[in-house]
Amino acid sequence: MEWSWFPVQLSIIVALTATMMTLIIGIITAYWIVTKSIKGKAIIETIFFLPLVLPPTVIGFLLIVVFGKNSPPGQWIEWLTGRSLLFTSTAAIIAATIVAFPLMYQSVKTGFLSVDQQIISAAKVDGASGLQLLTVIILPLSIRAIITGMILSFTRAFGEFGATLMFAGNIPGSTQTIPAAIYLALETGETQIAWYYALISIGFSFILLFSINRTKRDS
Structure with a gap:
């Protein structure tokens, strides 16, 4: 095995894409959960948090079942693109998005719940729509929690x-x-190469977690 920058580049691309996807999905689902009266909310949120506690192999198995060649979604994707979704970089993005989603959802939801309800009530009295409430009031006031989630x-x-x-x-x-x-x-016994990749991963993680601590301290 030879050293290559490709795993580093792909990991960054996968993580960035997954973060953007979880951000969009997290904002939509958190706003829906926080603002709507929904039956079975506890069950829905339990499903959201399952990727945090399920073994990764179970998640991988379920993804193969859902998107495999024998499943309707898998067959449709293969017909549309001409190839199976399995063993592609897109599959890596989907897997990363699923396991990262609970962290984004919880952070965004916490941010939304921290917004002063009097501000939201005043905006509703002034005729603000649901979209205006989200984009003009809730998102800006929740920005620190959203950054943490990202x-x-x-x-x-x-x-x-x-x-x-x-x-x-x-x-x-x-x-x-x-x-x-x-x-x-x-x-393959290439311990030195393993160390190179491990140190890069540790460095990225340290910098990002340090950024969270700085954000919390400055708030």
Whole structure:
């Protein structure tokens, strides 16, 4: 096994894309949960948080079942794109998005709940629509919590291994992320290369978590 920047580049691309996807989905779902009266809200939120406690191999297995060649979604995607979703960089992004989503959702929801209800009530009296409430009031006042959610989601997606290995594989130059590269390096006895990737991962994680602490201290 030779040292390559590809796992680092792919891990960053996967983490950035997954973070953007979790941000959009997290804002929509958190706003829906916080502002609407929904039956079975506890069950829905339990489902949202399942990726935090499920073994990564279970998540990977479920993704294969849902998007595999024998499933309707998998067959439709293969018909549309001409190839299976399995063992692609897109599969790595999907796996990273799923495992990172609970962290984004919880951070965004916490931010939304921290907004003063008197401000929201006053805006409603002035005729603000739901979209205006979200974009003009709730999102700006929740920005610190949202940034925290983005950093946590990026860090989680950057380090995702188990579900990604099962769903996207460990193909050098194609789907190999940093965790997969470390695994392969250890399997082949390339401890020095494993250390290089490990130190890069530790450095990224330290900087991002340090940023969260600075944000909290400055608030």
